Amino acid sequence: MVPGMPDDQYLQRIGRLIRDSRKHRGWTQTQLATALGTSQSAVHRIEQGGQNLSLEMLTRISDALDSEIVSLGHSGPMHLRVRGGAKLSGSIDVKTSKNAGVGLLCAALLNKGRTTLRRVARIEEVNRILEVLNSIGVKTRWLNEANDLEIVRPAQLDLAAMDAEAARRTRSIIMFLAPLMHDHERFELPYAGGCDLGTRTVEPHMTALRPFGLEVKATGGSYHAEVDGDAVPDRPVVLTERGDTVTENALMAAARRDGVTIIRNASPNYMVQDVCFYLTALGVQIDGIGTTTLTVHGVPNIERDIDYAPSEDPIEAMSLIAAALVTESEITVQRVPVEFLEIELALLEEMGLDYDRSAEYPAANGHTRLVDLTIRPSTLHAPLDKIHPMPFPGLNIDNLPFFAVIAATAQGQTLIHDWVYENRAVYLTELTKLGARVTLLDPHRVYVEGPTRWSGTEVICPPALRPAVVVLIAMLAAKGTSVLRNVYVINRGYEQLADRLNLLGAEIETFRDL
């Protein structure tokens, strides 16, 4: 409760949050009413702030919307208050990637020896996977301030003890399928969660793993897996989609198979490359790393004590570049994995980006090419063609949302086409609350008309990581004070983003409800 705020104002504020949260789920008032066992008119009154709310009712609404509307105590949802308009300056290092982090944690299940991962991003997504690993008996330990992480799996995993709640909060749990196949004839996994980006099929995973003997039935909130230990792929495994996690699953299935497996239509993206380099260190020979055909020489029993250092996150790098451009600041973004940002940079150059790029140097994994980028205030204009993502090598699917906030600062109209996700483009319309002109043409395409005079306001985080960060970036540039509520989704993928932006001169305060 906000001290000094009259009850009716407080109710109106909660009502607005409930309405926003309901709309994020795409529900009508009637649908929410049905979920709560009440009437549409009662929901209408609640959203208008015209109805007293018991704590019990608030909890039910939060549960129905799967969003913590308000909470008591310090374990409640985290919010950010942003005083906009500050120029950023100085240098910032890009952290290692969320997506390699979670892929490697799953791949570590293949190794009966000790895995030490260097400088792992300490983010909520990693925490959820660690909770799942710990619940099934895997010992994990953060070793130091640098976030080195040690993982030791027991000979037998206790799958019955799996922390299903943690598993359901991440999509990465799907990457347990292949590692578990090697030692278990039968097992269950909770349905994969993660960002709410509309339907995300798991069918390509099933198709990819079937030749290795996996059959999965999805019922009652779980995948029921059965493994035919005698099955071997008798021809190349062709992925139906060039997806990142599906490629990692296929690699992990092939890694402990006694024989050679060819995987076609593999994703050569950054997190897949990190998993390949790790598997190579475990003694699994992989030919074709960085291409769409991977030839894997499996090793049935892997027991090695190894160290691996995943590479830096191209999506975090893109986020920081966007923050600099939108706030018209000069900052140096260090340790940028440039080979996974080349197309983004080429496009930004077309749009008028003014920047310097250092000579290349290798990442700690010995493979990925890094650079330091100094981004300068730039006069940007809209590109002539639409901006759309492609599987690597293409403009990264997760980088697309950052082009919306950049386009909003550029002169002219930009068409952004997210053909990949059913929902993500829709969340970009949140930018209109801060003054942007974003028009939704259909669930996949938005027009963004710039430049924008950003103005601060209160926004509840869209339930998707990148659009949420895009809103935060706009808040950094917005006049006045903004509030971004319920930032778990950001903490899922970024380590201490607010604190690190503050070191560059941003003015972001973290707070929780009383």
Ligand SMILES: CC(=O)N[C@H]1[C@@H](OP(=O)(O)OP(=O)(O)OC[C@H]2O[C@@H](n3ccc(=O)[nH]c3=O)[C@H](O)[C@@H]2O)O[C@H](CO)[C@@H](O)[C@@H]1O
């Ligand atoms: C933990 C992790 O690594 N997550 C990343 C991974 O998720 P992940 O590998 O789980 O991505 P999905 O399997 O959900 O694929 C993303 C979307 O792309 C579509 N699709 C993908 C490839 C393709 O060739 N054709 C196609 O249509 C899928 O149908 C889906 O709608 O890849 C996504 C796409 O790069 C990223 O957004 C995620 O951050």
Ligand SMILES: C=C(OP(=O)(O)O)C(=O)O
């Ligand atoms: C969509 C994303 O991640 P995930 O696959 O973890 O949901 C993302 O990183 O933007």
